[in-house]
Amino acid sequence: SIKEIEELLTGYHKVKRRILKDLNTAPFPTCPIVPYHKPVHDRLSIEVTRGCTHGCRFCQAGFIYRPVRERSPEKVFEIVEKSLKNTGYEEVSLLSLSIGDYQPLKDLLPVLMDRLSNEGIALSLPSLRVGTISSKIMEQISRVRRTGFTFAPEAATQEMRNRINKKINEEELFETAKEVFARKWPSLKLYFMIGLPGETDEDIKAIAELARQLVKLGKHKFQITVSISTFVPKSHTPFQWERQISLQESREKIKFLRKMAWKYGFRIRWHEPEQSFLEGIFSRGDRRLHEVILRAWLKGARFDSWRDRFRFELWQAAFEDARLNPYFYLVERSKDEILPWAKIDIGVDAEFLWQERLKSQRGEITPDCRYEACQQCGVCDFKEIAPTIYKEKSEIILKEQTFKFNEPHKYRLTFSKLNTARFFGHLELINIFHRAFRRAGLKLVYSKGFHPLPKMSFAVALPVGVESLVEILDIEIYGRYDGKSLLGKINPHLPEGLRITHAIEVPLNASLSPPSAQRFLVDFSAFGLDRKKIEEFQAKKSFIWQVLHNGKVRQVDLKKVVKCLIPKQGEKVEIVLLLPSQGGIKITEAISAIFSLKKEDIPRLQILKVGVEM
Structure with a gap:
């Protein structure tokens, strides 16, 4: 254990956390970078509250972000408006450690959903706490689409919930679940922890x-998904002195719950015990662990949060090489022990945390100071630092819409996909255009049902890495535009390499059929055009290409789908590829088969789609 923490500067014994007094004054990036590739959280996320005083004894964020500071509903609405205009996102998420406790939520939601639902923009509320979500709130957030509801009971018995200060009861949970299913939400996910202090087999x-x-x-x-994780004691919490259960204990508990899941008919997800083992070490570790991290990296540890990449044996070897006992970091700590993070002052008194630990052992609840008296945690001085909560009814007035939803119109757009844009996959392309249309201020027409989608269709999907001068897309929008004005509206919002070159209005009932053939120009300059392969292909009556896909052998006779194969000047060749309703082939597959190229050779070619036959 640590003997003492030495001051390097006189009077600088602790690093004191800075606290933002007013969340409304914090700058918010209303024009963020919008990635073309789909990230984990692909939506507009607005922090509406910082801090939480429910006091769940395992939760680090609930202690280090105190006090509670709410952003005013007017400011939230302003941020949403500006951010949507600049990003084109189709989903908004209101972020908080417990969004149901955001006081203005019930007044903000109806106005916010009036703004979002007209444009098919969904609203998600993560971090929901049982007992704070009413039927009216459910009704509002389901106006666009329903995905799933997530709750975190953390423990399944009232005694254990009292120990961790999770102030919910089963009656509230069941009533909320009934309401969720009555409103036809497809699923309900529940988070639980195993290995909590005082836990029994029951x-x-x-x-x-x-x-x-x-x-x-x-x-x-x-329809129910239970997500299980091993409890990891965190610094700056009442449980920072507790032990973490062993790998064997975690495995046995998860094994039992997996067996019960199959028996009772619920899905189960779990965090690997070995990953929780490492998290427990680093969550209460000291500076000596830097050597372990370096050694594990040198041994090849990468992307450890992915199950298929996680190699526990590398970390075991790293600890052995660094001559550190990993189990040292997982044992119970005493009150008098100097903890590695003691030099950091988060504002909450250490004695308050210790008393919370004792109350946990007695099964006592600590109330939330938002709703009852101050609990003397030490954060607030009520002069400079104090909770900011908006309890008064808010009145947000929607700006009168200058755009009226008239009859929908359908437009056929021709666009080019060149240079680096050739690396966009088809799903990414759909997303890019969808958001570009939104940023351009176009009012898209959406399908009906539980999951509305924009009425937008592409003639054909182009393989990744292939360029094109003639891609075709149909969209339905409200309002009439001439072709030139549409180009002027949309093109400034498209990334480099994507440009709409032509736009015409077509009848609403006009369907976009795939072309009967596509014409490509392929440049073999990277390693030379093998003209002998062209002659061999042309001489054959049949040229069978086959591939194993999803356990089935797929065969195509290239002589029936390659309409022509003509050498051009230099190292180029023109290929016209038919698009039959069945038995088609990608241009990249055709080139690979005809010229006997390896998969890794194809990206070295320059493949350009130059025309279509409708």
Whole structure:
């Protein structure tokens, strides 16, 4: 253990956390970078509250971000308006450690959904706490689309929830679940922890039993998903002195719950015990661990949060090489022990955390100071630092819409896809155009149903890496435009390499059929055109290409789909490829087969689509 923390500067014994007094004054990036590739959280995320005083004893964020500071509903609405205009996102997420406790939510939601629903923009509310989500709130967020509901009971017995200060009860959970399924939400996900201080076998069995009862409320099995993670003690929490259960204990508890999931009909997801083992070490570690991290990296540890890339044996070897015992970091700590993070002052008194630990052992609840008296945690001085909560009813007035939703019109757009844009996949291309249309201020027409989508269709999907001068896209929008004005509106919002070259209005009932053939110009300058291969192909009556796909052999006779294969000047060749309703082939596959090229050779070619035959 640590003997003492030495001051390097006189009077500088601790690093004190800076606290933002007013969230409204914090700058917010209303014009962020919008990635073309789909990231994990592909939506507009607005922080509406910082801090939480529910006091869940395992939760680090609930202590290090105190006090609660809410952003005013007017400011939230302003940020949403500006950000959507600049990004074109189709989903907005209101972020908070417990969004249901955001006081102005009930007044903000109807106005916000009036703004979002007309444009097919969905709203998500992560970090929902059981007991804070009313039927009116559910009604509002379901106006565009329903995805799934997520709750975090963390423990399945009331005694254990009291120990961790999770102030919910089963009656509230069941009532909320009934409301979720009654409103036809497709799924319900629940988060639980195993290995909590004071846990017994009965607490583990109760997780399966609670899930079984919730399954009965749904319409079919496997509508409930239970996500399990091993409890990891965190610094600056009342549980920072607790032990973490062993790998064997974690494995046994997860094994039992997996067995019960199959028996009772609920899905189960779990965090690998070995990953939780490492998290426990680093969450309460000291500076000596830097050597372990370096050694593990040198041994090849990469992307460890992905199961298929995680190699626990590399970390075991790294600890051995660094001569550190990993289990040292997982044991119970004493009150008198100097902790590695003691030099950081988060504002919460260490004695308050210790008393919370003792209350946990007695099964006592600590109330939330938002709704009851101050609990004397030490953060607020009520002069400079104090909670900021908006309890008064807010009145946000929507600006009168200058655009009226008239009859929809359909437009056929021809666009080019050149240079680096050739690396956009088809799904990315759909997303790019969708958001570009939004940023351009076009009012898209959406499909009906539980998951509305923009009425937008492409003639054909182009393989990744292939350039094109003639791609075709149909969109339905409200309002009439001439072709030139549409180009002027949309093109400034497209990335380099994508440009709309032509736009015409077509009848609403006109369907976009795939072309009967596509014409490509292929440049073999990278390694030379083998003209002998062209002669061999032309001489054959049949040229069978086959590939194993999803366990099935797929065969295509290239002589029936390659309409012509003509050498051009230099190292170029023109290929006209038919697009039959069945038995088609990609241009990259055709080139690979005819010229006997390896898969890794194809990206070295310059393949340009120069025309289509309708």
